[in-house]
Amino acid sequence: MSLSRLPRLVRTASFGLAVLYAAVLAVSVIIIGAIVYWALEISLERQTTERIDADIGLLKEELRAEGDSELIEEVQRRSDVLGLEYLLLDAKGTRIAGTMPVLSPALGWSTVELSTNRSGAGSSRTLHIHSVELDNGMRLSVADDYGSIEDMRRAWIEAAGWCLIAFLLLSVAGGLLLSRRFLRRVDTIRITAESIIRGDLESRIPLHGTNDNFDRLSLTLNQMLDRIQALMEGLRYMSNHIAHALRTPLGRLQQKLEAARKTALGNPSYETALENMQQEMEGILSTFSALLRISKIEAGARQSGFSEVDLSALLTTVCDAYSAAAEERGKVIGADIAPSLWTLGDKELLTEAMANLFDNAIKHTPAGAHISVSLYRDRSSIVASIADDGLGVPPETRDLIFERFYRLDRSANTEGTGLGLAFVAAVAGLHGSELSASDNSPGLRIELRFDVAKPPNMLPTALLRAYKADRVRYGHPSPHLEKHPSQRPQRKPVRLPI
Amino acid sequence: MRVLFIEDDLETANYVVDGLRRSGHVADHAADGQDGLLRGLSGCYEIIIVDRMLPTLDGLRIVKTLRSAGVDAPVLFLTALAEIDDRVEGLEGGGDDYLTKPFAFSELMARISVLGRRPRMTTVETILRVADLEMDLIARRVRRGGAIINLQPREFQLLEYLMRNAGRVVTRTMLLEKVWEFHFDPKTKIVESQISRLRAKLAKDSQPELIHTVRGFGYVIKPPS
Numbered sequence: 258m259s260l261s262r263l264p265r266l267v268r269t270a271s272f273g274l275a276v277l278y279a280a281v282l283a284v285s286v287i288i289i290g291a292i293v294y295w296a297l298e299i300s301l302e303r304q305t306t307e308r309i310d311a312d313i314g315l316l317k318e319e320l321r322a323e324g325d326s327e328l329i330e331e332v333q334r335r336s337d338v339l340g341l342e343y344l345l346l347d348a349k350g351t352r353i354a355g356t357m358p359v360l361s362p363a364l365g366w367s368t369v370e371l372s373t374n375r376s377g378a379g380s381s382r383t384l385h386i387h388s389v390e391l392d393n394g395m396r397l398s399v400a401d402d403y404g405s406i407e408d409m410r411r412a413w414i415e416a417a418g419w420c421l422i423a424f425l426l427l428s429v430a431g432g433l434l435l436s437r438r439f440l441r442r443v444d445t446i447r448i449t450a451e452s453i454i455r456g457d458l459e460s461r462i463p464l465h466g467t468n469d470n471f472d473r474l475s476l477t478l479n480q481m482l483d484r485i486q487a488l489m490e491g492l493r494y495m496s497n498h499i500a501h502a503l504r505t506p507l508g509r510l511q512q513k514l515e516a517a518r519k520t521a522l523g524n525p526s527y528e529t530a531l532e533n534m535q536q537e538m539e540g541i542l543s544t545f546s547a548l549l550r551i552s553k554i555e556a557g558a559r560q561s562g563f564s565e566v567d568l569s570a571l572l573t574t575v576c577d578a579y580s581a582a583a584e585e586r587g588k589v590i591g592a593d594i595a596p597s598l599w600t601l602g603d604k605e606l607l608t609e610a611m612a613n614l615f616d617n618a619i620k621h622t623p624a625g626a627h628i629s630v631s632l633y634r635d636r637s638s639i640v641a642s643i644a645d646d647g648l649g650v651p652p653e654t655r656d657l658i659f660e661r662f663y664r665l666d667r668s669a670n671t672e673g674t675g676l677g678l679a680f681v682a683a684v685a686g687l688h689g690s691e692l693s694a695s696d697n698s699p700g701l702r703i704e705l706r707f708d709v710a711k712p713p714n715m716l717p718t719a720l721l722r723a724y725k726a727d728r729v730r731y732g733h734p735s736p737h738l739e740k741h742p743s744q745r746p747q748r749k750p751v752r753l754p755i
Numbered sequence: 756m757r758v759l760f761i762e763d764d765l766e767t768a769n770y771v772v773d774g775l776r777r778s779g780h781v782a783d784h785a786a787d788g789q790d791g792l793l794r795g796l797s798g799c800y801e802i803i804i805v806d807r808m809l810p811t812l813d814g815l816r817i818v819k820t821l822r823s824a825g826v827d828a829p830v831l832f833l834t835a836l837a838e839i840d841d842r843v844e845g846l847e848g849g850g851d852d853y854l855t856k857p858f859a860f861s862e863l864m865a866r867i868s869v870l871g872r873r874p875r876m877t878t879v880e881t882i883l884r885v886a887d888l889e890m891d892l893i894a895r896r897v898r899r900g901g902a903i904i905n906l907q908p909r910e911f912q913l914l915e916y917l918m919r920n921a922g923r924v925v926t927r928t929m930l931l932e933k934v935w936e937f938h939f940d941p942k943t944k945i946v947e948s949q950i951s952r953l954r955a956k957l958a959k960d961s962q963p964e965l966i967h968t969v970r971g972f973g974y975v976i977k978p979p980s
Contacts, residue, residue, distance in 0.1 A: 505764070508857020512770045515860050532971060542857060543940055562840060577909060578935050581948035609939045616942045673942065 270439075275432020279425055286424060290417045294410070301409065302385075305401045306366075309387045312341060312399050317391065325393055329354045332397070342384065344398040353395065362388045362398045369400075383407075442471045446478065458486045500549045504542065511538045540674070547676040551661065554606065554683040566602045568639060568707070569594050572611055572632050579615040587624035590615075593631040598639045600707045602688050610684040613677040614643045614703055620671055622647030622700070637709055644702035655694045681705075756871050758782045759800040761791030761817065762833065763809050767856075771804075774860045780867075788812025795821045798828075802871050804863070805850075806833045807841060815848045822849035829870040833858070842938065861972050865926045872923075883918040886978035888957065888965055890918055899957055909934065910953050917966065917976040926973035950974060 312335075320328040329345060332354040336343045343355035350361055359369050369384045383403035391397055445462060452460040461482060462475040514535045521527040576592045583590045618628045622645045632641045650658055650665065657663045659682040662675040681703075685692035691706040758780050762768040768784045775782035783800070785791035788809040795803055795817065803821070805814040818830050832845040832853040842853050852866055883890040887900045895911065897904045906914065912934045917925060927946045931937040935945075954966055963979035 504857060509766055509770075511857050512767065512860065516770065516774075535971075574935070577907075578937070578941070578945050578949075579943060581952050582943045582945045585944075585948045585951070605938060608937065612937065612939070612941050619943050677942065 272432050272436040275428060275435055279428030279432065282428060283421060283425055286421060290421075294413055294417070297413065298406065298410065301406045305385055305403075305406070306387075309341065309385070309399045309401055313387060313389055313397060316397060316399075317389075320391055320393065325395075328391075328395075340402070342400040342402070344388075344400075346396045346398075348394040348396075350396075355398070357384070357386075357398060357400055359384060359386065359398070359400070362386045362400075364388050364390065364396075368403075446475065453482065458482075458489065500545045504545055507538065507542055507545070511535065511542065514538060544674045544676065547674055547680060548661070551676065551680055551683045554680075554687050562603050563601050564604065565599050566604045566607060568598045568600055568607070568641065569596050569632055571604065571608055572630065572641060575608060575611040575615060576630055579612070579619065583615075583619050583628065586619060588619060588622060588626045588628055591627060591629045593629070593633075595633045598632055598634060600639055600688075600709060602707075603684075606684045606687065610681045610705075611641070613681050614705075616673075617677055617703075618643050618645045618647075618701075620673060621645075621665075621668055626700075635706075639707040639709055641705045641707075642702055644697040644700060646697065646700040649696060649699055649701045650694060652696065658694060659692065756780045756801045756867070757799060758867065759785065759791070759794055759803045761785045761788070761795070761804065761809065761814070762806045763787060764806075771860065771863065774864070775867075778864060788814070788817055792817045792820055795826060795828075796824055798826055800828050802829050802831070802867055804831045804833065804867075806856075807845065808835055815845060818845070818849045831863075831866055831870060862926050862928060865924050865929060865973060868923045869920050869925065869929070880919075883915070883921070885918055885921045885965055885976050887962070888918070888976075890915060899962065900960075902960070904956055904959070906953075906956065910949065910956070913949060913953060914957075914976075917974065920976075922975065922977050924969050924973050924975045929973070 316328060316331060319331050323331075332343045332345045335341070336354070336356045342357040344352065344357035344359065344362070345354040346361070347353050358371060362369065365388065367386050367388070369386060371382055371384065384400040385403055386398050386400040388396055388398040442465075449460050449462045461479045464472050464475055464479075466472070514531055518528060518531040518535065521531055572594050573592070576590060576594070580590045615628075615630075618626075622628065626645050626647045628643065628645045630641075630643050632639065634640075648667070654663075654665065658665070659678050661679040663679075664671075664673075664675045682692055685705055689708060691704075691708075693704050693706070695702045695704065758775050760768060760771055760775070760782055762771070762784070763786055765786065768786065772782045772784045783794060785794050788811040791805065791809070792812060794800075803818075803826075805817055807814040809817075814832060818832075821828075821830070829851040830849060832842075832850045833856055834841045834845065834853055835856055845853050851870055854863060854866060881892050883892065889898045891897075892915070897906055897911065897914065913930065916930065916933050928940075930946050931941065935941075950966060950968075954964065957965060965979065966974055966976050968974055
């Protein structure tokens, strides 16, 4: 367990519970300990009393059987041998025998405290004394030193203290251990959730087969994930199907229009009408293709086609391609592209995304606008930016421009499908790069930031699983579903013959 | 030209075959992969058009088999979606060009006419000529009527492609693919703009136009009529 994990461990609910449990147990232990202690003390005191009484009984018996002298002798003997203290006084209160340091104890039970050394400093002793009048007028006192009970009490408290400390340590350790187990299972759930967020919809929480609360929770979550996946796949399946199903008849319609246009030659109004219809048809078809492609890119299925891409060369090519068109519309493109900046990515998609940004800048700026393109390295990222000095986009709608079909009111009459920037956003997402729109004061600046240090995350195994699921669900081959990338050969640059 | 069209969608097939015949080609149709392969193996076609998705035998397999059997007629793939990987797979599998469905017949015709002359390209051309326009591919120099014309690299590539296919219509899409390597619709009229720049350079001394626009379709370079 690393130190950095410790605070997190301590913060878990299970650890809190363990601490609470330990505290409750500790209180119980203290109470039980007190009861035991109390009982023990009572029993010790009773033992002392009984011992003293038994001794007195014995000595009385001695007196009755043997007489005074024998009693005195016996007391003397006992004082030398046993742990008890004795005192035998005559009727006048003079010591006849015994070593008890108390001179005239009261009759019956009494407790006398006395200091052991004369100066009064140091430890004191407590004597538990029983004094009785004997038949011959003498007074016999037998005492026991309470010190032994005190010692036992001290030893007991000490032992109980150590036990309590050990007990607390054990319960905290147990709590930590429990929370670690708890954490490990929570972590597997978190890891699964994270991989799903990254696009691996096939990921599931592993079960332990114990059918405990965790297993049941995991099972429920897995079932929920199954359901979500089924819904998502259903949606993808449906939209692909709609687009695919409509593309075929629309394609035929396009062919028919083309054929009709040939026969309409010579009738200018028909010809124009058919030409317009054909253009509309192309627009519809290209919108469908754009939609299908965006959803495919968003599905993340193309990352396996990634290779090292020279962003500088790519941006230069696109910039060059659009400069003539921009000039024709009275706009100037200024480029400041740092050489040899490479990133891992899909060359064709990046080219198209960049092209869309140029197209956007050219279409949505007034004549005379200046469009500046730059590519530079900023610490661990490469930034491609396209900025214009046109009318810009109001701050509140700046994030909306990357949504599908979103168009600014003033662009309603500009040609375009409203999917160009959505495509850029999808490509940016695929590359794990950050796309942002900001104020160029005046105008709009769109920035695409590629994190060079962090390659896009997508596990090929996850893709393979997703592909297998597709094949099971839809059968294969299916024209409308993307092939699994791992089945495709690695793309090599192919130059078409000129 | 004898054309073999392997396609399972009958409506598209009829439309294309009919169109090809009208344009003076001899066109045969095969409705599934096996039939297509058998016909293709006969070796009597000058161009083969294959759909990627076919029943019984897919287009890529057919072309690979044809190529290994020594059939070297140019092959044009038809793909359902503009999928880069499908396209590259097709070209690596022995295809010469591809076209995304749905397509305009005129686009298909333009590609067929460009593909149909490819076998003769085995002789290495170093100088391309159209009327008084001359392109030296080795010196990378262009002259018109003896005067040197300075072209940007992209303009040179564009003119080269047009001149290699002199007399044949090339479409906007073909130019985008072959000159810019853009396999998508750039939306802005970048081809048109580049062509008008090129035209301006070629006709500096107000010589007659060589690059002709075929309306709503493409361009052709040919001597002035």
